[in-house]
Amino acid sequence: MTKVPEQLDIMVNTECNAKCAFCVQEVTHKPESGKEAAFLEAVRASMDYFYGNGGRKVIITGGEPTLKPARVEKILEILTEFPSLELITMYTNGTQLLKEIEGKTIAQRLLRTGLQCVNLSIHHYDNGKNNAIFGVKTNPEAVSAHLKEIGLPFRYCATLQKGGLEMLEDVLKYVDFAKANGAKDVYFRELFQFKGLELKPGIEVSRSKYVPIKPIIEELIQKGYTPIGTREKFQGRNKNEIRFEIDGMPVYFSALEIGNEKSEKLPYLVVMPDGKLRSTWHETDVVPTKSPYLQQKPEKMECPMARVYNNLAEFLSANKTKRGKQK
Numbered sequence: 418m419t420k421v422p423e424q425l426d427i428m429v430n431t432e433c434n435a436k437c438a439f440c441v442q443e444v445t446h447k448p449e450s451g452k453e454a455a456f457l458e459a460v461r462a463s464m465d466y467f468y469g470n471g472g473r474k475v476i477i478t479g480g481e482p483t484l485k486p487a488r489v490e491k492i493l494e495i496l497t498e499f500p501s502l503e504l505i506t507m508y509t510n511g512t513q514l515l516k517e518i519e520g521k522t523i524a525q526r527l528l529r530t531g532l533q534c535v536n537l538s539i540h541h542y543d544n545g546k547n548n549a550i551f552g553v554k555t556n557p558e559a560v561s562a563h564l565k566e567i568g569l570p571f572r573y574c575a576t577l578q579k580g581g582l583e584m585l586e587d588v589l590k591y592v593d594f595a596k597a598n599g600a601k602d603v604y605f606r607e608l609f610q611f612k613g614l615e616l617k618p619g620i621e622v623s624r625s626k627y628v629p630i631k632p633i634i635e636e637l638i639q640k641g642y643t644p645i646g647t648r649e650k651f652q653g654r655n656k657n658e659i660r661f662e663i664d665g666m667p668v669y670f671s672a673l674e675i676g677n678e679k680s681e682k683l684p685y686l687v688v689m690p691d692g693k694l695r696s697t698w699h700e701t702d703v704v705p706t707k708s709p710y711l712q713q714k715p716e717k718m719e720c721p722m723a724r725v726y727n728n729l730a731e732f733l734s735a736n737k738t739k740r741g742k743q744k
């Protein structure tokens with residue numbers, strides 16, 4: 418078993434040009450971007466530790482990381498020092514990817530520097546609704562066409578919410594939209610649910626706009642789609658994930674609860690914009706890379722959430738006759 422979480426997150430910045438009401442950034446740590454040299458040194462030190470303990474997946478995130486494209490390029494340059502990384506992807510709202518710097522789009526520049534994939538946040542197939550959720554003008558079709566043209570693979574990521582994708586019909590239309598635009602796969606998630614944290618506006622929005630994913634998954638199964646993979650208990654995170662294939666497109670559904678993770682279980686490893694390494698989104702502890710508990714195997718965690726598919730086996734056996742059929 419690896420001693421580290423499956424992925425290392427590198428948070429470039431906390432600023433964003435969008436104004437999503439549910440933004441997790443407003444609810445968790447929001448440090449200022451630290452001095453460039455110290456931040457990049459922290460990225461390298463964290464990578465040394467993570468890679469040295471078997472970690473091979475890196476997620477670049479923000480805020481909106483493409484507001485600091487030079488910083489992202491420098492991170493990617495550091496990552497080239499670590500061979501055979503299985504995944505280097507970046508979450509983005511896509512609004513800056515077509516901007517040009519010295520004759521190349523930001524997307525081209527990041528591809529050239531080693532970015533392997535883009536996780537494009539798009540919350541609705543209807544552009545008016547998508548813009549309303551983001552609070553800025555987005556252009557998923559043009560961005561997707563450009564990524565396709567330059568050969569940079571991309572995933573579509575959508576958060577289910579009231580006023581956005583609310584039911585299975587919306588989800589299926591979204592999958593068609595992603596497929597038509599050339600996405601490699603689709604990732605649907607619930608609005609994060611927060612437990613035991615001080616109530617802040619973002620948490621209230623996450624509650625009031627919450628659309629549960631479980632009934633959608635169940636309806637999908639009843640329609641004859643078969644789950645082809647599940648993951649749970651990620652390094653102590655209360656996270657469930659289930660995978661389907663819809664019309665040849667890999668589609669993931671995920672639910673995540675924030676608030677009960679314990680830093681000593683290493684649920685995450687996140688290099689923050691100020692260069693601090695954290696292992697939860699809410700506790701104040703900072704992980705020293707030489708901490709003794711980093712040398713221990715994380716304990717096997719029981720997942721108390723049990724909301725999405727802990728009873729999936731039971732559910733599937735009750736619906737056996739309907740399984741196997743594909744749309």
Ligand code: SF4
Nearest residue numbers: 433435437440480510
């Ligand atoms: S795009 Fe992401 S970082 Fe920006 S406001 Fe929306 S949720 Fe927050």
